[in-house]
Amino acid sequence: MSVLLIAEHNNKDLRPFTLNAATAASQIDKDVHAVIIGQNTETAAKKLSELPVVNKVISIEAPHYENFTAENFAPAIVKLAENYSHIVCSANTFGKNLMPRVAAHLDTSQVSDIIKVISPDTFLRPIYAGNAFATVKTNDVKKCITIRPTSFEPCESSGGTATIEKGEAVEEFTNTKFIKREEIKSDRPELGTARIVVSGGRGMQSGDNFKLITEVADKLGAAIGASRAAVDAGYISNDHQVGQTGKVVVPDLYIAIGISGAIQHLAGMKESKVIVAINKDGEAPIFSVADYGLEADLFEALPQFMEELNKLNTIQK
């Protein structure tokens, strides 16, 4: 049987992690079908059909799908499920919100946040904030899997010619009403997919001081991250949080500034290829995962860092 991939999108465009989830789906089974649920999703559905790993697209449209509520999405997916052995989507807030609802309707024990497909029923997943890896085998007939997007490469985005079929909408769930979404728009790369991430912690001492981080990030073409402490203190908005309960990032370069390195923060960044820590406390746990540690006052180090970066004539963006 085939794998059903749940596409994540904003009605116009696919969201980037759909491509990572498509890769994971194709590692489970070569026959990947993708469902896109929304309203006026024609362009996004076309892009989905162009992913070479996708063999068929099912497009379900209705006004009550415009805002991606799990209560509306789940029954539509459950209705399709009988033709599939696996249902797959990203373990980001979209998939975390939706997939367990699908799994419970199917009486399936979901496998969350996998980082590797070992076989179609066996997966590797981190537990305890990534301090242990569990190999798990699911015995359920229908398998509901969420994948950690940063652990799978995005698939090719063009060259595919999957057919697009219309699927059937299910009646509206009226006890949940979408009110609004406040998206923080930014010209910077997305945190989850950026090549470089510059993150600030409690050591930044104020939201104003985050402009030191912003300058460095702009110079490097980097995304901005933050520890939970910095978000809790109101220095920066929640969509920047890196960690066990925030986002997991795996950039080529992660620069942790004024971040002590609690277990929960390390969970979100310790797979980064190169880690730099700047902290005035030489005993801070962040240094235990850093490839390059600089024990210094960040308010002195950051302006110097900018100066040194300005001296470099080539910075890859």
Add this chain to the structure above:
Amino acid sequence: MKILVAVKRVIDYNVQIRVKDDGSGVVTDNVKMSTNPPDDNAIEEAVKIKEAGKATEIVAITVGEEKAQETVRKALAVGADKGIHVKTEGALEPLAVSKIIQKIVEKEKPDLVFMGKQAIDDDCNQTGQMLSALLNWPQATFASNIEVKDNSLEVTREIDEGLETVEINIPAIVTCDLRLNEPRYASLPNIMKAKKKPIEEIKVSDFGIDITPRVQQLKVEEPPKRKAGIKVANVAELVQKLKNEAKVL
């Protein structure tokens, strides 16, 4: 209004966990345990709603072995009125836990069920959504703000893109984010008083539901270790290393 709050006993968030040598799991003997952190936020929010006069009763429930009762006792010390301990042996999957809580919901008839958005041991992030599906109730996951209205809640949810606000009709499920509130500490007099509050003990076998695990844990291992890094003397050295050694600039 009656609020049911589900709490889970987990290894304390400050403990550096150790994987057992035989790969069968992580060491839990003689390890500090406490309430799953966002479950504390769930209890706190319920207590705040009650203090605001918008709820009349808070029931705290846990599903787990003998010692899991500590988490219910703590909830009682913080302000829950009564406790329920569904006794089980061994680890349960979120699907099984949500089926058990479903039975409790049918019996207790709460208007709201609160719990943490994720347990920090298995990191599954499933139980609230699954319970909500089983009951066909609305769900507001990852809540960072809750406003109680007449027959609904307006909930702000933390999502990857920023914030989302939904209105959910009661009865409903809310899974709580760490930023929802600042959990209080139980005062000594309240801890003493909590000892007198009732905790109903129920054997999981009384429900007659199948809780057999569907997912086998074949092996637990330590993640690959990062090789030790170096300390650099100054910013100039750092930038040179990043450029010439790591080649990331």
